[in-house]
Amino acid sequence: MRKKPTLTAFLLIGIGIYFLLKQLKFPIITDFYSWPTLLIIVGVAFLLHSYMARDYDKLFPGTIILGIGIHYHSLRHYSFWIDHWGIYTIIVGLALLIRYQKTKSGLFPGLILLVISFIAIFASNQPTWFYWINEFMTFLETFWPITLILFGTYLLINKK
Secondary structure (H helix, E strand, O other): OOOOOHHHHHHHHHHHHHHHHHHHOOHHHHHHOOHHHHHHHHHHHHHHHHHHHOOHHHHHHHHHHHHHHHHHHHHHHOOOOOOOOHHHHHHHHHHHHHHHHHHOOOHHHHHHHHHHHHHHHHOOOOOHHHHHHHHHHHHHHHOHHHHHHHHHHHHHHOOO
8 A cells, every 4th residue: 555645745735835824925824925934944843743644763863853943933032042052962952752652762862951951041050061062052053064975974984
């Protein structure tokens, strides 16, 4: 039996609605006419596909894309939103926990990431051993394209 292309369908519907609303210029949603909204649409499409097609491999990337879209949208529009590296590890930790819900893998790393993230964000007196983590994350924030290049190269070389 042939699988239905639900991911493509959800992406086309979501992006179509986005551009239709942009063309109609609804004043109440003008804050959503930005690139983070497209990330949110793609993330939601991945999650809808995962749950409806029972293809749980897309839960992790869908949650990450949705989380990054929400984060950048919120940074742009809400003054109270936190701009800290810990937000990214919270997104990855939540993605692992959402994936754990269906695949039963990733619980421990997800919890560890959440604990480290909340300590890094909310602890006023951070332990001295957190210094190297802050330095590493500052380096990654500056040179994140290199991280993508290295990860892409690894995926090309690793033929598992």
